[in-house]
Amino acid sequence: MRLIVTSLEDDKAEEVVVIDLAGKAAFADRMVVASGLAGRQLTAMAEHLIEKLERDGRRNIRTEGLGASDWVLIDAGDVVVHLFRPEARAQYALEKMWGVTLPGDEARFG
Template identity: 60%
Template sequence: MESLEDSKAEDIVSINIQGKSAMADYMVVASGRSHRHVGAVAEQLLRALKEAGHGTARVEGLSAADWVLIDAGDVIIHVFRPEVRDFYALEKMWQEPEEPSGTLH
């Protein structure tokens, strides 16, 4: 999270997916302003993970930098351009549904 904030990623959301998926315990979704910014955010995060001793994370999409997926084991990080993030709406799929405002009997 700190690396994402330091690289000026936008709209950073952390989602607890424990018990919902065997892939990871947490999913983090963030946006970059452009292809270049998405790539820079992802590259800085990869360096920070390596320096923190978390080994080498698996990376997909870095060359296009529309949507970069970083699989760091217990945490999966998605860095999107805003239009791509809106299109896929991952947060809506994985976040807890909101409680209804009224109760029907």
């Protein structure tokens, strides 16, 4: 987790949130959600993270949306990373779905 969070923070990701899914979901033990301000930033964050995970020995990393403008998914096995532009992140509200409340969410989600 430290490698993932550090990589995202180094690339200026905003509102990095780690959600513990152990015992709640079969597809992963943890989910990381973060925001980037532009599609190019999301792509760069994803590419840098994938490189670091591969150097760390992770194999079979799958991605969806790489090069798209709003959302990139990185499936690293026991950890799934969602990188969003702020508007898409608010629309999908993954944190809310998994019961995580962020500062300011009360006003945003009512």
